[in-house]
Amino acid sequence: MEIKSCTVYRGGQGEIIEKKSRFIAVIEPAASEDEALMVLERLRKKYWDASHHCYAYIIGQKNSLMRCSDDGEPAQTAGRPILDVLTGASLHNVIAVVIRYFGGTLLGTGGLVRAYSRAAQEGLAQSVIIEKKPGCQLTISCDYTDMGKIQYLLAQNEIPTLDSVYTDTVTLHVLFPLDRFPSLKADIMEAAGGRPVFSEPLTVTYANVDGEVLILDKEI
Template sequence: MLYNYRTVYEYGCQEIEIKRSKFIGHAKPVMSEEEAIDFIQSIKEKHKNATHNVYAYILGDRDEIQRYSDDGEPSGTAGVPVLNVIKSEGLKNTAVVVTRYFGGILLGASGLIRAYVKGAKLGIEAAKIVEKILFKSLYVTIDYTILGTVQNDLLKNNFIIKNIDYTDKVILNVYVPFVDKEKFVKYIVDLTNSRSVVKEGGDIYLYKKDDKYLE
């Protein structure tokens, strides 16, 4: 299991015209080969009148699965360039399709490569590159008397307070990077002088973009 990696956040689509041919870049996060194939088929169905639907995808913790297709374009001018864009961005679990509607002007091998690279980059840009980070949801139970101290210190140290429940005690639901959960427990024990109880919740991935977290 990867604790963090670069990927895209959501489906994105953007188009560009190059010498009268229209290139449409599509990108989407995928977690399995079946999901990648379904995504590619959906684009092909939507653009079934297109001249080409070139695709590439990378899957796995170690990029074990890498597939691409030129979809009728000259070998090496389409699928590989799209795959290389995904690699150059350091993305995992990402599928990209570049749709082409031929405009009547031949681009040549180098022109095709540049066009498909541009289309792939536009699709990825529209899908938003993010860092996907594994967090542990922790529940910190404390007395009301130390709530202000604990809450302020958590915020000062950039911990994510997801929720606060007010019962006979105060329960703070805090998202902590998975790799730091043991250090966090020690930190809370020290901060509260052992006047706290920490319980583990589930694991959750958050997406970080420009120093902001998205779920």
């Protein structure tokens, strides 16, 4: 089974009220532990008068570093539930901080777990989360007579054309999902009689953001 790899494209903030306690969840991207700790310190200063600043962060594509803190709440009632929300969403390079203003009523361990989980989920709901996918970026050069067949196959398979250049031939800049490239290349070559010329594919990581294709980097 393919393991999803997601990250925060744009952070967000959510809030819930539980028995007069206010829980503010802030989600932000963090590419390193230093970045995560800088976010935490900034939020501690901003919400200096809060009762607790509980958090969790995950650094590294393979979750090489995971940390969480209950910040004075009963053990396993805050940091761990926040971390579970992040791992459940397959997120990497992210920090979630949930700030609590105590409302005067004790919630109990079960109530705290539910409140911190709900707050973190609300923060994620207000963020833009993207799924990172492996792909290959390349050009296809073809004659005008073959262009329609190729564009039809690309459209049928929802393969994005990043750019098109029209000279004496047509050059299409295309992004294929890595696992589908060999079979789709074979289909295109068959449909166009073996005439299209494919450039050397460049391995990239990409994501779909608001209906647009975003190239994240040139190496996976």
